[in-house]
Amino acid sequence: MHIPNNRVDLVGKEIEYVVDALNKGCVSGDGRYTALSASFIEKKFQIGKVLMTTSATHALELACLLIGLGPGDEAVLPSFTFPSAANAVMLRGAKPVFAEISPLTLNIDPEDVENKITVRTKAIIPVHYAGIGCQMDKLTEIAARKDLYVIEDAAQAVNAKYKNKYLGGWGHFGCYSFHGTKNFIGGEGGALVINTDDGGMVERAEIIRQKGTNRTKFLKGETDRYCWVDVGSSYSPSDVLMALLYAQLENMDRIVEKRRRHHDAYCCLLSKYVSKGLLRIMHIPPECEPNFHLFYILLPNGGLRDRVMRELNDRGVGACIHFVPLHSSPLGQKLGYKPGDLEISQGVSECLLRLPMYTGMTESEFDFVAENLKEVLEGL
């Protein structure tokens, strides 16, 4: 048997909706399923304006364009994350400044955010790792006091809450991912949530998303032709992909429920090894309602993590590492960082192991993982 770390699972009317989009000739952007997906998210999450995008990466880029981030500006973000947010900052000619994470949740530490703020800081970009919310009350308070924008990288946190409020709805902007590896998939896709309409943000976002044209106004019948009105790009996803996504969104809570069961089973299986002090399992603070995007354990050191990973992989269990911290990556070091600059991020990266987690994991697949995991851990 081989168990992947992640797998695509269809749960509802995916095929029916994709065929329907094709039959209706809706293959480009802003068709019926794009509108259905956006309004579904707006209604369920009770958040700001939702614009579907080609990816979370593009939603982050769009947000950085909207706040006018530019040369001389800085944005504070965690080092323990995927490169998208740092790229979005650097593509605007601004500087990413890496803050440390809390060892308990692996989310950005608000205290270190304060340490990293300078007169050049324009934005904070918190990342909700594993679908567990950052301390958004503290972060939004800091941002308000220092007059900064908050752009949530909620790529992993769709349908997850912090203090009873959906993530992506706390900052000025929220960025979701519907990539094939996430909880709810469109293959490639994302969304930008705009929670503020200061300065006509929504209309500007619609223009940037549509190649710098006022095509959205035209489609709404508010202008008789559309033309080039601003600098923009192409961030609207194919309706075929949004058809796939919409079928997944309709089953959002069922998907989370299935993943919760795998999560609980892992916790049950591993509690013995936690009490022995052999490992730590991911922590969920009481104020967080996660979406069970992934399941991770932390081994005491990098050597043990590598050994457990290798032995599990040899037995056909897809265990894998996660982020190489951005500050110690080749580009981070070119920016002047040294691996020792952010010790918690560096240590976590060396000790973290992700276990298989996907919606459609069967009981016999989980049992196979559990048996092998037990044997490997007993052998340490």
Ligand SMILES: *Cc1c(COP(=O)(O)O)cnc(C)c1O
């Ligand atoms: C997956 C992910 C992204 C990128 O999402 P895309 O939709 O593939 O662009 C960005 N940030 C984080 C934290 C992610 O996990």
